[in-house]
Amino acid sequence: MSVAAPIGKPSFDSALHAARQAAGPQHYPAGALYAVATPIGNLADITLRALHVLQIADAIACEDTRHTQRLLRSYGIDGRPLIAVHEHNEAEAAQQVLERLRRGERVAYASDAGTPAVSDPGARLAAACAQAGLRVVPLPGASSVTTAISAAGLAGDGRFVFMGFLPAKAGERTAAAQALAQERRAVVLLEAPHRIAALADALAALGERPVTVGRELTKQFEQIATLPCAGLAHWLAADAQRQRGEFVLVLHPFDAAPPEGEGERVLKLLLPELPLKTAVRLAAELTGAPRNVLYGQALALKAAAD
Template identity: 75%
Template structure:
């Protein structure tokens, strides 16, 4: 990181003061600040101004945040002005933040990268601050979730309308059995699903996702950084994509599981049709088991659907 005096962001800091300086920044407020996920130029002017003027900055890693601030030409001393608040101490450290807010201080919170509270610390802090009666003011910015969604090119829904709905699942369980169960549930999800994964677990996740066959998966590796890669492959080909180049298993990953392609009588409609026929003759569990064997649909999803059908029939 460059020294503060030699920061290439000096002009940006001046622009931040000009653009955001006249806005209102209430005291006794927690400012939740998004920071870049890779490219330092993705910081917002309002974030720069707030990080420069708040009384203290609570952060996931004080050393990382100190280096980030210096890159922007913001020189803050560690200790009283940088407060450690991470996943291991968030509940306790939140009380210290609340005490400072009660004195009328302005406190910012940043995670190591991206938007706090999205698979990063910050959610417990925000909840505790709001419960204590203080204001939480978000400063939006970079997020790997929306960054990849914007480039994934999700398939158009029937009729040509854009398929914009998605579910954020984040990190799946690390244990194989729990991860496989989670993927079985995601297989029945009609919307796009956003996943995050660390480099040391990406190959295991790729092997587990192979059960989804031809369902498209968009991969975002090292988003916004120098060696960024964005590609879309069938789920069953993800492990092969990773194996093509040695460096592809390095870096941070975001993935988008595209909506499952369905025709007019697609898997969901076929599953319901089969379930209705079987439920008219068999107990619920037997009907679900046979429907799963006939259609190939996940048993958990069929069981939930069977319960809904039974409930609807009982209410009719």
């Protein structure tokens, strides 16, 4: 007879059983590093394959051993050796992991939350494995980047740029935010609670450009809102709770379509002074209009002028 889990504390016994049933028959090569994505907030967002690998790994490398120990115990996994591999010791700690891999061990790597090496440690470790001719097996799963993108309701072609954290120094952060005004694609930013107000001030220069703010994504007090960049600072100040937790921000893309006739107007100014191809290239850069469309318009303007 099993003992019921305390109220409010989930039991993952059935998930561990399902992981063994679903993922167990698959092949897990020895001497490989397994990059394991872990939940960004909600414990139930772990994958079955991740649970299985964490159970069969000979050792688990992790960003913070205390955090990962709590995570493993929440799932009912215990007894695995933990190796600290974080931003301050990653190059040195990687050698310890490589030694285990050369002995034929399976080593899982987990950062504190989300997918390793995405604004988290793990990239140097993976690079060291590749350089040593050792295999890296990625286990996809939770990611704050794709979570925010899926809720932002972006228009356009779906392209985005991941910028992560802007510089911490005020001047560099302001310059970086102003540079984003030239980026037509969607942009994903990350920020910590103690700097979110400063980031909002810097983004105010982007005016009416929409930004989706994701706060505490997947957690109990998750909050998602879309508003103009110019209003972000006011939105944060309106409720002290809004400045708490971890943040993912998605700048929406520009409307790539230029005003009707704008490309042709610019061509009329440039063609008398420049070769046709140069005029088309500059008009495309200035207006964002497709170069092939502008080229056709330029040929028509040339023909009409002749």
